[in-house]
Amino acid sequence: MRCTLFFVPPGEVAPLPVTFSQSKTIADLREGHCLLVPVSDDVEWTDNVWPKSIRELEGLISDSTGCPRFFENWVEEKSRESNKLLMVVAVRSNCCYGYLLGSPKITGYSETRVVPVFFDRVGELALDFPVPFELALSSKNLEALIKHARSFRPHSGDTQKDLHLRHALDELANTLDKYASRSQQA
Known part of the structure; x- marks a missing residue:
């Protein structure tokens, strides 16, 4: 599966103009929610310890946040909105490993599938375009x-x-x- 992901922090800017100015093709654009989870440098971070189930992912997030039910509450709250994707991205230094969550509403939280998403490159989207304005001065x-x-x-x-x-x-x-x-x- 190949796709482009745009992360736009809430309240900063409308996502559609940002994505349109970057890719010019927004026919398949789907909005969603992404939970960014910082992973401490002292945690072993290799493919053999990456979570493979909803429970393992919940454990990672619980350890990172110190809140045992944080992830479950987030999933339940965000999955109420129809047709929105849910994604979790674990971030450690410049290494990111993500999960697309499959239909938590339908299957229930404990049966939610986690689909790994690999990032080849992580960069920051700079919203820097000219802003025309009119100014009359002597x-x-x-x-x-x-x-x-x-x-x-x-x-x-x-x-x-x-x-x-x-x-x-x-x-x-x-x-x-x-x-x-x-x-x-x-």
Whole structure:
């Protein structure tokens, strides 16, 4: 079985535009719920210890979360929604091993099948597309904004945030500069 999986955290962004911008083909897209389970580095993590049944998977999740009925409650709650896939992905460092859960509603929790899903590659989906907007400024204010955007050096103490803001300001200055040049030619 070959498929593409998109994990979109709830409430951050609508899944359809994200998946469409990445794959352009959404005819077979099915929504669902995925439980990401961190596995401690001190746990042996090889194919001979990976869970092979719902009970073994429940044991792994119980050990990882410290809550014996967490997984069963999650499955029962999420399986109430019709036509939604349920998946569990155990994550240890950059290694992921997943399970597609087969019809817990119909068979009942204890008889739920677990279908292994292997990941060749795990990456982060970056939602980074241009956002068009309209801005009307006087030419005097436009020049001041471009100059300030190019000269401002953020110093928040967080290098990552400062770099991100610096890139955003450069992008803003370049865009403003481009449109200022176009309006002067017109």
